Amino acid sequence: MLRAVIIILALSGLLNATSVFAGRVTVAVAANFTGVARELVPLFEQQTGHRVKLSYGSTGKLYAQIQHGAPYEVFLSADVARPQRAIKEGLAVKGTDFTYAKGKLVLWSADPDLFDQRTGPEFLAAGSFARLAIANPKTAPYGQAALQYLQAQGLWQPIKKKVVRGDSIAQTFQFVATGNAQLGFVALAQIKSWQSGTGSLWEPSEQQIASIEQQAVLLTRGKENPAAHAFVSFLKSDKARAVIQSAGYGVFERIAKE
Incomplete structure (x- = not known):
């Protein structure tokens, strides 16, 4: 004892x-x-x-x-x-x-019927949406990558008035998830942890948008x-x-x- x-x-x-x-x-x-x-x-x-x-x-x-x-x-x-x-x-x-x-930057919408892996770039280029969310390019690397892609594709000038900026990629994701923005450029990892389904997703190749x-x-x-x-x-x-x-x-x- x-x-x-x-x-x-x-x-x-x-x-x-x-x-x-x-x-x-x-x-x-x-x-x-x-x-x-x-x-x-x-x-x-x-x-x-x-x-x-x-x-x-x-x-x-x-x-x-x-x-x-x-x-x-x-x-x-x-x-x-x-x-x-x-x-x-x-x-x-x-x-x-x-x-x-x-990290991987992707185009995403909470609406599952907007675009898919094949039609994502076409939907973006058509500009038939009210708001596109990106993170602030000045403070968020994911936002900077989104801006660079839009500029490289010649899309920035036509759609920049429709762009809403989140302070961070987290806020950007919230804009899209809540429907305040119809679509946006977010991190793939954020979608994987989202509990409400996949939505519409376009995952670009490394040649289109390099990993971060x-x-x-x-x-x-x-x-x-x-x-x-x-x-x-x-x-x-x-x-x-x-x-x-x-x-x-x-x-x-x-x-x-x-």
């Missing part, structure tokens, strides 16, 4: 020690990755004992907040440019940047935080990559370890 009590107390001590050494990390997350981040956090917390606080927004707005001293320690961007800029500006740790996901490379980086504020380092390492793990891929993102075959 005494031995059992000693074992219980020892185990209790170990658990208390784990909670003492567990840390906390604050992560800035690009809006398109919101749902996946929420899936990853419980897995990370269970595996490491660390706790995570997530903040979401468009990549541009998050970066502006980082420049103005926001207490983020890891940055999950929706592009490559801003993590690289953060490193050059001394806001992020050199050598910690890596691509955690490759999304990079993560350890910010300078997290340099001395073991929980921040652990989160970055977790994103590179097979477990995390499987979740990311199942959500509709591409992943690179090999990711360099820290």
Whole structure:
């Protein structure tokens, strides 16, 4: 009996020690990755004992907040440019940047009877719709990709008066999902997590719209935080990559370890 009590107390001590050494990390997350981040956090917390606080927004707005001293320690961007800029500006740790996901921009409508994989470009070019939603090209990489496609196809000038801009790709998706915009350019992963059916979908080829490379980086504020380092390492793990891929993102075959 005494031995059992000693074992219980020892185990209790170990658990208390784990909670003492567990840390906390604050992560800035690009809006398109919101749902996946929420899936990853419980897995990370269970595996490491660390706790995570997530903040979401468009990549541009998050970066502006980082420049103005926001207490983020890891940055999950929706592009490559801003993590690289953060490193050059001394806001992020050199050598910690890596691509955690490759996003896909698609044309989508909640209405299932508008277009399909074959007729999507034709429907867009015809312009027979009231509103087309895109994310703000100045702050959201997915919006920038949409604008570049429309300009390349010569469609921007004819339809720009019908375009409504979301502050982020998350808000853009809401415009389309609620019918405030008849169609829009959104992230494929958002549609995969939508609970109300497929709607109308056109998924362009890589030649039409290239995948969007999304990079993560350890910010300078997290340099001395073991929980921040652990989160970055977790994103590179097979477990995390499987979740990311199942959500509709591409992943690179090999990711360099820290």
